[in-house]
Amino acid sequence: MDNIAGRKSGLNWAVHISVVALVLLWIFPTVGLFVSSFRTGDQISASGWWKALFPTEEIVQYRADDPDEARLPDGSGYVVRGNLFGPEGGANEVTAWGTSSRDVAAYAPGDLADLGDGETMRVEADGSYEWRGNEDQLSGRGQRVFLSTTVPPSFTLDNYERVLLSGDRTDSMAKAFFNTLTVTIPATIIPILVAAFAAYALAWMDFPGRALLIAAIVALLVVPLQLALIPLLKFHNEIGIGKGYLGVWLAHTGFGLPLAIYLLRNYMVGLPRDIIENAKVDGATDFQIFTKIVLPLSFPALASFAIFQFLWTWNDLLVAMVFLIDSSGETTVMTRQIVELLGTRGGNWEILATAAFVSISVPLAVFFLMQRYLVRGLLAGSVK
Amino acid sequence: MHPALQGLLTILIGVGGCVGYFYLSNIFLDKVLFPARGPHTGRNINRANLIRPWLFLAPALMALGLYLAYPVVETLRLSLTDRVPGGGYEWAGFQNYVQMWNDPKFGEALFNNILWLIVVPALSTAFGLLAAQLTDRIKWGSVAKSIIFMPMAISFVGAAVIWKLVYDYRPAGQDQIGVLNAIVVGLGGDPHAWLTVPFWNNFFLMAVLIWIQTGFAMVILSAALRGIPEETVEAAIVDGANPFQIFFKIKVPQIMGTIVVVWTTITIVVLKIFDIVFAMTNGQWETQVLANYMYDKLFRANDWGVGSAAAMVIMLLVTPILVWNVYNARKEMR
Incomplete structure (x- = not known):
């Protein structure tokens, strides 16, 4: 009885869109609670639940191994090789990296970064790195590296x-x-x-x-x-x-x-x-x-x-x-x-x-x- | 004894007791008291039929009298008396009411309740009517209806948790995890702790009840809309009315009676609203309502006089609807 001949389509679209909006508005709060119940406390306080459904970009600071222990002679200088995620490697791929907190995503995986005075660093997508330099440069603490990784959505039943x-x-x-x-x-x-x-x-x-x-x-x-x-x-x-x-x-x-x-x-x-x-x-x-x-x-x-x-x-x-x-x-x-x-x-x-x-x-x-x-x-x- | 076992036993005793009562009392009536035989068969049958309705009604009447009718009288009495330390009561006249009237918290509760009474039934009915009209026109309308109706099954306390997450507040600069603040920040505003902003926080609490009650309004109004005779709508189409005219001038007037029923039903829910306020703010930040005020007085301040007076105020506010309902029910039965 509502199909008024000849002018159905425009109004119909409006009806469909309004109902979709209404339904989303009504179900959104409950879904929020449902999704949150499958996240850890840290995840919940780090980002809104609506972001939990998509992969997130995570930037974490790592350090290269202690050069005084791990450095190996290499030609005239030294080299430190390893994996920033640790010996076993990480679960996620590196999408960008940097060595300065001012530009944490300065390089793409595989790029060679010039750290000045011949000191260089290269980080691959799996987190493995190669850090070259002379004796002075490769001493003290390990080089600081910021890795950007894509973390897939992760859920847990621990709360239940x-x-x-x-x-x-x-x-x-x-x-x-x-x-x-x-x-x-x-x-x-x-x-x-x-x-x-x-x-x-x-x-x-x-x-x-x-x-x-x-x-x-x-x-x-x-x-x-x-x-x-x-x-x-x-x-x-x-x-x-x-x-x-x-x-x-x-x-x-x-x-x-x-x-x-x-x-x-x-x-x-x-x-x-x-x-x-x-x-x-x-x-x-x-x-x-x-x-x-x-x-x-x-x-x-x-x-x-x-x-x-x-x-x-x-x-x-x-x-x-x-x-x-x-x-x-x-x-x-x-x-x-x-x-x-x-x-x-x-x-x-x-x-x-x-x-x-x-x-x-x-x-x-x-x-x-x-x-x-x-x-x-x-x-x-x-x-x- | 384990409570579950106790529960099971109660079901058995309760159900068995009820069935046994009805069965045995009927047998007693028919076989012993007024047997349908002997010289007075006809008279006995008539007498048994005079008594039988009351046998059927007795348990229900007792429960209703004790659990609903008696408390109204007793609460009225309590509101007019004060407890004497050490036991007993003394007549206090309207002192409790005067004391309550002078309590600024009561004024706040009354004001907020009136605000709730204006906003919640109006918006729930409006949204319900909108949802009913829109979903009736589309194929997947029943799915949409289910979803809008769903909050009806969720407890007020559950809804309070759900909406507290929506209203969650983190200081500016942090990632907001509450949807509302995330939207506000996304649009360039400052985040707020919504539930602590006096006056406006009432509306954030009301949103929870509107969210719950819209489904109820929608279901009933949708049935009413379907009951409208098609000829009236067709006649309007033939006369060249546009869809808005059909809705507001043809359909709404015909379901006005149902709209009033929905409105009053939600009004009663609003008058009794307790859990949402209790769980979300507990009346802080000027969100007190009557039922929570009453609970506060009865069980925290232990002041039965003022608490009962507050309960009587709720009863007083319900009374016009009560009278109206009874009037309509009697009209229908005639």
């Missing part, structure tokens, strides 16, 4: 090893990862079950006060959970749960219920009336209708909510800080661990980036695998 396997108390995410998982799974499953029954009652059973209850649930959808922090912490302390997994599971269940009931009810109301009424005529009880007909048919809505609740509990910081993490720090979750790393290791981008990427990799995987259900849930939740 450190963050996941090292067991280092400050950097380790392994324990936090399992703690997060321990919080997430019960906190996702339990509200679904509780909400499904309630949603069925609100969708297919007739009783006084139903409309009022639905309105109450719509109202509770937007109540900020900030209000619940102190009263519930007090309550948990009074009944003896204190801070711990049980408390955080209950809290997530309570906070997730309004959305769960709302989503599931909206979906269940749309199920075909015939099926349910036929089952009733055939003598099925409400419990049977619910478990045998409504629940299986509501799978898409259940999946939508499960994804929401999973993402929400996995990514949550506030509820975990208030209801779970005590002063011992044994039950810390990944989001909390990252905030702590931001404080203690604000400059160590390799650890931060890796830790953050470990924590966002699971939700990202869930997102890309189950995107369809997520979109469906969002639409059911807000558009009518």
Whole structure:
């Protein structure tokens, strides 16, 4: 319907270019973190991550071998031969070299440099050199040489090893990862079950006060959970749960219920009336209708909510800080661990980036695998 | 016991308990309390059907009441009382609110929150609408949508790390490793520590939330755009409207309802925004917001009275949206 005859091409190009720009703008920050998690700390602080994808020019100062030890008689003078990178040679090719800090790339590999009064130097692409001169010139310290080399992109898995396997108390995410998982799974499953029954009652059973209850649930959808922090912490302390997994599971269940009931009810109301009424005529009880007909048919809505609740509990910081993490720090979750790393290791981008990427990799995987259900849930939740 | 095992056990107990409760309570109702046999079969069935909805609803209502409804009342009470050293509470009237009002940090938090409320929903919705309209017209639109939608899955804390790297600052002369400073230096400017520049740093924090919420706006608005009857667009084309007129004068008015829904949903997210500020600046350099101010008072200053008062302010700001949502929901059900 947008193909307005005759004037498509110009506008179309503009559309394509704008979308490319938008997509790049949106993905660029995440890619930065991803690339950084594969670089060493030195690499990260030496150059921007976008340069890591291309070979870089590196200029490093080397010295020729100590002439007093290495010089060999050669005609009237002496010669020192060797390799500037060391006896084994270097991994990268020399693209230019120089002997003065004022002009570090004065010569090409293989050029003969005149160092004055007959002293000469020649450096090859592999780093081997030949330094000639008389006795005075070839004494003292080795000649200083600046080599320009092209370093190919290099990446490392060390950061992941450190963050996941090292067991280092400050950097380790392994324990936090399992703690997060321990919080997430019960906190996702339990509200679904509780909400499904309630949603069925609100969708297919007739009783006084139903409309009022639905309105109450719509109202509770937007109540900020900030209000619940102190009263519930007090309550948990009074009944003896204190801070711990049980408390955080209950809290997530309570906070997730309004959305769960709302989503599931909206979906269940749309199920075909015939099926349910036929089952009733055939003598099925409400419990049977619910478990045998409504629940299986509501799978898409259940999946939508499960994804929401999973993402929400996995990514949550506030509820975990208030209801779970005590002063011992044994039950810390990944989001909390990252905030702590931001404080203690604000400059160590390799650890931060890796830790953050470990924590966002699971939700990202869930997102890309189950995107369809997520979109469906969002639409059911807000558009009518 | 290992937490994972404990978790597994909880799932079993929780799920088993729920299923057991629903199953057994139904059996009890049908077989023991009001059996569908004997002289009063009809009356018994009716009575059982009167009670059954409440059996289905009971666990959910209890959880909702305890975890959402009761805290609203209790927070209101706490905001009007002060803790007495050694235990107990005493009535404080509006003293906590007065104390909070006179705290310059609260004024800063309120001002910043209003700034957030104006900027974030507007820009997220605008970008979302733009992305929805543009991606609907091209073949690889679904891929583009996935990418713009992706930040929705990333935690606020993860996003904070991602954007801190974007805003990273090195002194002038060094190689900048933050993209923003690299661009500024590349264009001939001076590098800045963006998050420490008062007032403007708020906008750098807002960018993070806009980045996250645009995908949400896009997905919903894109569905709304597809729902527009084609005849209206075709009629406009026949009448010679240009693409911009079609978009702004034909399409946008028809999806205005959805735009309002998106706007209010993002507004609620903004009112509760905590993690981004907590992780990136913790309210330093004049970036305080209400939810972080409240957390500060509750758990660092240990002042439950003022903290609860701050929570009530958030609740007060949410209330108009709450009323509006309930009003709409009731209208729909009729």
